[in-house]
Amino acid sequence: MSAALLNGKELAAKKRETMKKEVSKLIEAGIKPGLAVILVGDNQASKTYVRSKQKACEQIGIHSVLTTMPEDTTEEVLLAEIDRLNEDPDIDGILVQLPLPSQISERAVIERIAPEKDVDGFHPVNIGRMMTKDKTFLPCTPFGIVEMLKEADIQMAGKHVVVVGRSNIVGKPVGQLLLNEDATVTYCHSRTDDIANFTKQADILIVAVGRAKMIKASDVKEGAVVVDVGMNREDGKLCGDVDFDEVREVASHITPVPGGVGPMTITMLLENTIQSAKERA
Ligand code: GUN
Numbered sequence: 659m660s661a662a663l664l665n666g667k668e669l670a671a672k673k674r675e676t677m678k679k680e681v682s683k684l685i686e687a688g689i690k691p692g693l694a695v696i697l698v699g700d701n702q703a704s705k706t707y708v709r710s711k712q713k714a715c716e717q718i719g720i721h722s723v724l725t726t727m728p729e730d731t732t733e734e735v736l737l738a739e740i741d742r743l744n745e746d747p748d749i750d751g752i753l754v755q756l757p758l759p760s761q762i763s764e765r766a767v768i769e770r771i772a773p774e775k776d777v778d779g780f781h782p783v784n785i786g787r788m789m790t791k792d793k794t795f796l797p798c799t800p801f802g803i804v805e806m807l808k809e810a811d812i813q814m815a816g817k818h819v820v821v822v823g824r825s826n827i828v829g830k831p832v833g834q835l836l837l838n839e840d841a842t843v844t845y846c847h848s849r850t851d852d853i854a855n856f857t858k859q860a861d862i863l864i865v866a867v868g869r870a871k872m873i874k875a876s877d878v879k880e881g882a883v884v885v886d887v888g889m890n891r892e893d894g895k896l897c898g899d900v901d902f903d904e905v906r907e908v909a910s911h912i913t914p915v916p917g918g919v920g921p922m923t924i925t926m927l928l929e930n931t932i933q934s935a936k937e938r939a
Contacts, residue, residue: 661909663918664806664885670921673805674718677928681719684935691935692721693751693777693927694743698736698762699729704755711753714924720931721748733762737770744772750934751777753927756827774937777930780826788831791838795930800832802922803864803885804839810911812862812883815840820860822846822853822873822899828866828887836862853877865899875904883911887919 715722779797787794823829866887888899898915
């Protein structure tokens with residue numbers, strides 16, 4: 659039997675329609691939500707992501723401003739730009755596209771963004787709030803994954819979630835969000851002995867490692883829900899960390915790549931920016 663698709667593209671479009679109306683109402687009330695994006699250097703993938711984020715803002719009426727800085731920008735100059743945006747009353751969200759050139763500390767940059775404008779949800783204060791389940795900006799990809807599971811009425815409470823990957827952006831926070839939904843969470847990573855031993859026990863398997871098609875049908879329990887966060891290129895074609903054609907025959911639900919998790923990430927960034935605008939003093 660073939661798995662049902664968890665269609666992120668469709669859910670993202672639906673959510674963006676609702677957001678468009680919300681933004682119109684805010685504008686009528688005199689608040690135009692504003693997102694500032696900072697792009698440092700010439701990373702091609704980052705340029706593409708940033709363009710998509712700006713286009714998405716435009717589509718739903720969020721004002722977006724882009725600051726581009728050269729590859730040799732110093733940390734001091736970048737921090738000064740963040741200070742300026744922290745003080746700008748028309749800006750509700752600040753996003754510094756990662757990765758940054760090696761002379762700049764990502765930690766210093768993330769910590770400089772005012773937590774109330776950190777729409778990426780990367781600031782340690784916001785990570786702490788996520789852990790204690792207090793109101794905060796949730797990191798966009800994990801937030802999008804939980805929204806997709808809820809939309810498909812997939813039960814999380816009591817289920818065994820196995821997360822493969824422990825990045826600060828996806829792996830670690832998605833496990834935490836699922837724990838907040840009362841799931842039992844196991845993390846696997848590059849030092850885990852016999853990853854398949856764990857993935858085969860997952861009711862919900864979330865894979866975010868960046869290795870094309872590493873999860874095969876034999877790694878997945880019959881009827882599992884499989885969420886693929888991977889975005890790899892193989893022979894010029896986009897593919898995930900899950901071998902989709904094999905695994906869809908075993909899973910009950912699966913996210914395609916493209917059209918699964920990807921469109922949800924930007925959608926949740928828009929959501930966080932609108933939330934921030936609503937909370938303007
Ligand atoms: N680089 C890759 N993903 C992200 C993201 O979600 N936010 C930022 N700021 N940079 C990224």
